[in-house]
Amino acid sequence: MTAWTRPTTAPVPLDRYLGVNVFELPKQPGLIALHTEARDAETGQERFVRATGRIIRLLLETALSHLEHRPHAVTTPTGFTFEGLETASPTLYAVSIPRAGDALEGGLREIRPDTRFGKILIQRDVTTKQPTLFYSKLPPGIAGSEVLLLDPTIATGGTLLTAVNELIAAGVPEHRIVVVNVLTCPEALATVLTRRPDLRIVTSHIDESLTDQAFMLPGIGDFGDRFHGTVAEA
Structure with missing residues (x-):
């Protein structure tokens, strides 16, 4: 396997994707x-x-709003009609990339306890930064459906692309995949969206850049380790 190298081409201008494929949460004081x-x-x-x-709760509510909806009217306790909406599909599918992706599952289970979950285990080589697919366990009926893909940190984009390819191979249309992401960077978005331009990515923050060691700057550290409390003591 070859070592990861920074892309030699300039990142795709984010203005091309913001509000179309990439949806960043507003930079409000509370979120900052x-x-x-x-x-x-x-x-x-x-x-x-x-x-x-x-x-994550803010991200999930935003991501759910990007799913297909249809008109749905209800009668209020006062006897009046409210012309509202409901998700077009009665079944919600979500796929996490362990182990960091597991952090988003809990919040989604609280919001939509009827969600059908799957997992795609991918590990990135420490030296080469290249992803390796270890296993894929997807729920029945996922083909053709809208899917939330849970990946809290997208640094190089390689892991995400591997997961997306696996979903597409299982019959999930590219344009029906909504990625739920805590943190990413321009280099990752360029890598992912030049290869999969019909994806939708909901993120809470786009960092400044990627270092030569493939760490986001300023970054957040190893999300999975910090979330699960497995950071080695200094």
Whole structure:
């Protein structure tokens, strides 16, 4: 396997995708405060889980709004009719990329306990940064459906593309995949969207750039380790 190298071409201008394929949460003070707490190297597991959990809740509600909806009228307790909406499909499918992606499952189970979950295990080589698919377990009926793909950090884009390819191979149309992401960067978005231009990505923040070591700048650390409390003691 060859080592990861920074793309030699300039990143795709984000203006081309923002509001079309990429939907970043508004930079409101409350969200920035949550990012500040989560990114702080001094933040322990309990505070990290609490801060990112609140970010994830905002992300999930936004991502759900990108699913197909249809008109649905209800009668209120006062006897009047409210002309509202409901999701077009009665079944919601979500696929996480363990182990960091598991962090988004809990919030989604609270919002939509009827969700059918799947997992695609992909590990990135520490040296080469290249992804390797280990297994894929997808729920029955996922072909042709809208799917939330849960991946909290997208640095190089390689892991996400591997997962997307697996979903497409299982019959999920590219344009029906909504990626739910806490943190990404321009390089990753360029890599992913030049190859899969019909994806939709809902993210809470787009970082400045990617370092030569394939870390996002300023970054958040290893999301899975920090969420599960497995960060090695200094």
